[in-house]
Amino acid sequence: IYSxxxxxxxxxxxxxxxxxxxxxxxxxxxxxxxxxxFVNLFNNALEACRLITPYLQVDIERCDQITKVRLSDNGPGWNLSQAEYLMQPFMTTKKVGLGLGLSISQTIMQHCxxxxxxxxxxxxxxxxxxxxQNSELAYDK
Incomplete structure (x- = not known):
């Protein structure tokens, strides 16, 4: 996250x-x-908040077998009906951009x-x- x-x-x-x-x-x-x-997600957040002072919050919650990370910003947000659309390659709500950041990020997360x-x-x-997945699972397999 920090890097x-x-x-x-x-x-x-x-x-x-x-x-x-x-x-x-x-x-x-x-x-x-x-x-x-995280570069993709932070980049999206900073672009969404370009007209205001950006505030980003990362909440990390460790459960038994998983870790949940919530990344929030103070930008305009999306309508949840757009969620599936936004995950598709080359789909964007921005005036400028390729529409690949969320798609690539989702693919990376699934790969991991x-x-x-x-x-x-x-x-x-x-x-x-x-x-x-929490790291201990690597030793359980």
Whole structure:
């Protein structure tokens, strides 16, 4: 999470962005792939909040076999009916963009035996939920 944030801080040259990370966990996943997921998600959040001071929050909740990561921002959010549409390659709600970030991120999460969900409220905020397998499962197999 932190390495993805550092990449985007350099790209956007922003110091007024608020990032709050609550919780911690070790998950079973390729760190380079997961860094790309967070770069994509942080990038989407920063673009959505470009007209306001961005506030991003990452809540990490460890359960028995999974870790749930919620990434929220103070942007306009999406209508949940758009969720399936937004996961398709080359689909975007932005004026500029390829529409690949969420699709690539979902594919990476599935490759890492996890998942990505949109849990957003239109006109309130955007929220993405990532589900990871906990690292102990690697030793149980």
């Amino acid at each position: 993805a944030w550092e990449i985007l801080k350099l790209q956007y040259k922003v110091n007024s962005v608020h990032l709050m990370i609550n919780g911690d966990s070790v998950v079973l996943a390729n760190s380079i792939f997961i860094e790309q997921v 035996h996890g998942n990505l969900y949109i849990a957003s409220t239109l006109d309130k905020h955007a929220q993405i939920i990532l589900i990871f």
